[in-house]
Amino acid sequence: MTSLRYPRYPRSSRHPRYRRALWPALVAALLLVPGTAAAQGPVDSAAVDSAAVDSAAAGAATPDRPSYDVALRGDADGSHWSGRQTVSFRNAARTPLRSVDVRLWGNGADGCGAPGSPSPVRVGRVAGGTPRPLTVGCTALRIDLSAPLRYGQRTSVSFDVAITVPDRVHRFGRDGAHRYLGNALPLLSVRDAQGRHLDPDVGFGESFHTLAGDFRVVLDHPDALVVPATGTTTRRAGAPGRTVSTSVARGVRDFAWAAGPFRSKTVTTPGGVRLNAYWTATTSAEGVAADLRDAVGSVDAFGKRFGHYPYGELDLVMSDTLDVFGNMEFPGLVLLWTEPEGSAVVHEIAHQWFYGVVGNDQFASPWLDESFAQYANQWYYREDTATCWDDQGEWPSDTAALTRPLAYYADGRRAEYYRVVYGRGACALHDLERVLGGPAMASVLRGYVRDHWLGVATTADFVRAAQASTAKDLGPFWTEHRIL
Numbered sequence: 001m002t003s004l005r006y007p008r009y010p011r012s013s014r015h016p017r018y019r020r021a022l023w024p025a026l027v028a029a030l031l032l033v034p035g036t037a038a039a040q041g042p043v044d045s046a047a048v049d050s051a052a053v054d055s056a057a058a059g060a061a062t063p064d065r066p067s068y069d070v071a072l073r074g075d076a077d078g079s080h081w082s083g084r085q086t087v088s089f090r091n092a093a094r095t096p097l098r099s100v101d102v103r104l105w106g107n108g109a110d111g112c113g114a115p116g117s118p119s120p121v122r123v124g125r126v127a128g129g130t131p132r133p134l135t136v137g138c139t140a141l142r143i144d145l146s147a148p149l150r151y152g153q154r155t156s157v158s159f160d161v162a163i164t165v166p167d168r169v170h171r172f173g174r175d176g177a178h179r180y181l182g183n184a185l186p187l188l189s190v191r192d193a194q195g196r197h198l199d200p201d202v203g204f205g206e207s208f209h210t211l212a213g214d215f216r217v218v219l220d221h222p223d224a225l226v227v228p229a230t231g232t233t234t235r236r237a238g239a240p241g242r243t244v245s246t247s248v249a250r251g252v253r254d255f256a257w258a259a260g261p262f263r264s265k266t267v268t269t270p271g272g273v274r275l276n277a278y279w280t281a282t283t284s285a286e287g288v289a290a291d292l293r294d295a296v297g298s299v300d301a302f303g304k305r306f307g308h309y310p311y312g313e314l315d316l317v318m319s320d321t322l323d324v325f326g327n328m329e330f331p332g333l334v335l336l337w338t339e340p341e342g343s344a345v346v347h348e349i350a351h352q353w354f355y356g357v358v359g360n361d362q363f364a365s366p367w368l369d370e371s372f373a374q375y376a377n378q379w380y381y382r383e384d385t386a387t388c389w390d391d392q393g394e395w396p397s398d399t400a401a402l403t404r405p406l407a408y409y410a411d412g413r414r415a416e417y418y419r420v421v422y423g424r425g426a427c428a429l430h431d432l433e434r435v436l437g438g439p440a441m442a443s444v445l446r447g448y449v450r451d452h453w454l455g456v457a458t459t460a461d462f463v464r465a466a467q468a469s470t471a472k473d474l475g476p477f478w479t480e481h482r483i484l
Contacts, residue, residue: 061192061456063089063100065154066213068255070185072161074221078179078259081163081219085123087188088156089213096148099129100157101189101196102141105208106172108183108201112138120164120172123186128157140189140198161186171256171328171335175321178260178280182330183208185217185255190361199363202410205370205417209361210253212454217255219245226264228278228315229257230332251310251454252331253359258317267292271300274313283320283338290342291316298346298380305379305442306353307449314352316345329373331356350376358449359456363406366417368457371402371425378426386434388427389481396420401482402428403459428481435477436470444469459483 072083091097106121112134113119119138123131129143149155163184166173171182190197190209199207221227223243231249238244249255262278265288269275275295279288295316303309315333322337327344329351336343354376355362355369362369378385396416399408402425409417433441448457448465463483467474478484 060092060094061190061211062092062097063149063188063191064092064211065090066188066211068185068187068213068215068217070161070216070255071218072163072220074219074225074259076222077177078221078225078227079165079174081161081181081184083161084158085161085186086156086158088154089188090154091149091151093191094151096150097145098148099142099144101191101198102143102157102159102186103189103208103210104134104139104141104186105183105201106163107138108207109168109170109172109203110166118164120166121184121186122162123159124162126157126159128155131159136198136200139201141186159186169322169324171325173325175319176260176280178258178262178319180256180258180317180335182256182328182335183254187254188213197361197363199406202406204414205366205406205409205421206355206362207406208254209363209456210359211456212251212253212359215247215249215252215255217247217249217257219247219257221245221259224261225259226262226278227257227259228262228264228276228317228333230255230311230315230330232312249311249332253356254330256330256333258333258335262317265292267296269296269300271303271309273299273303273309275299276313276315277318278315279318279338280320283318284340286340287320287338287342288318290340291318291336291338291345294342294345295349298349299352301380302350302353302376306376306445307357307453309352310357310454311352314349318343329355344377346380347373347377350374350380353449357454358452359454360458361456365403365459366406366409367402367421367425368459368462370421371429374422374426375429378430385427385430389424389431392419392424392427395424395482401484403482403484424481428483431481432466432477435472435474436466440469 066087066089069086072081074081104121107119110120123141126143129145132142134141143157165179169175171180172184173180187210190211197209201207215231219227220238221243223241227245229247230252231247233245233247235243235245265277267275277288277292299309299314311332316336317333318336318338320338326337327348328335329348334348336345350373351369354372360368396419400416400420402420444466448462463478
């Protein structure tokens with residue numbers, strides 16, 4: 001994410017700041033910022049081999065059912081974390097699995113570093129296989145397994161991890177005395193019928209594609225640091241002056257945490273979801289109250305509309321100085337740029353279902369999570385969307401379409417990404433609701449979530465679900481809305 005002063009996505013138009021100037025400023029700023037895809041470079045061709053494609057020839061996403069066991073020790077201010085990580089996994093493909101790819105997404109903005117300034121995330125002492133040199137801007141580590149893994153078998157690899165939080169306001173960065181560790185833990189990449197998914201970090205949006213798994217993360221940290229984290233967390237006394245926080249999360253695609261002198265409060269929604277609010281000393285009390293109010297309402301409303309919230313509790317991490325970054329969702333934890341009128345909390349909570357519960361390849365199909373989350377945000381606020389498709393004006397280009405991959409937008413079309421994926425994508429879903437009718441749309445969405453619960457969905461899956469709900473031919477609708 002480039003450091004531009006706007007929220008990561010359009011917040012609800014109920015906020016005055018958005019109504020006045022967000023879109024013009026956003027588009028103008030984006031047009032002035034050069035794309036980062038060239039700097040990242042294309043995916044290393046050596047990283048894609050025929051053996052990997054063969055290993056996924058049956059089309060099954062693998063390695064699946066991952067289980068991460070992590071123990072890290074933090075320094076005095078949470079800027080450095082080091083320890084050991086083990087990940088076990090199963091081979092879901094019919095052919096033997098001979099290697100796995102581990103993504104070090106925390107290196108996406110910094111790449112391989114420079115002399116005296118190494119990459120923020122480093123691994124070493126690999127066990128269970130032999131590591132190859134890092135590729136894709138030092139975000140991809142291939143490990144050749146000690147022995148081929150047959151279909152249905154499990155094995156594990158482990159390695160030392162050293163994390164240095166970058167000095168920037170970012171989802172993986174620092175903000176004064178506060179540290180944010182999103183995308184910091186190494187994760188298993190996915191292989192399927194398309195081969196190995198080793199897409200680059202292009203500097204905006206999300207390139208991530210992971211399978212749901214289980215995490216047990218033990219963080220040993222100073223007592224002075226409050227540490228919100230994905231999952232259900234228990235704490236015990238450690239060495240003198242230190243606390244050991246153990247977080248357990250099941251069926252999640254990533255794990256994030258923060259550290260710093262946060263203030264906190266816990267509430268439980270009428271539907272039984274525990275909300276843990278954390279905020280910095282300078283965050284406005286009105287903003288914290290607004291975020292909590294909207295979070296309580298939306299998490300229960302989305303649970304009724306899409307299916308129950310599966311993670312038990314949800315951490316809201318708020319700061320008024322995240323304006324150079326914005327907001328970001330992780331399973332069970334959201335980072336929120338919070339002003340007196342609140343934040344984009346509803347959109348980020350919607351992501352708990354769209355990419356959290358219903359996964360997608362975010363590099364190949366960003367609309368499947370961002371458009372759906374923005375649609376849910378507007379649905380929750382009961383915004384008037386009757387003419388939103390027409391209000392979008394002309395398509396920004398002849399090649400624009402809702403289903404374009406992130407690579408398309410990274411090729412000099414960054415402003416188009418926000419306009420199409422957030423704006424037109426959400427409007428297309430509202431239009432579909434008008435075609436099908438409100439009850440039918442609710443049924444489609446609930447069934448779509450149920451059928452892909454903790455799995456991975458594609459555009460074709462959603463098109464089939466919508467078409468199955470009506471006798472009308474939706475072909476013209478998909479064509480008009482460029483859902484190809």
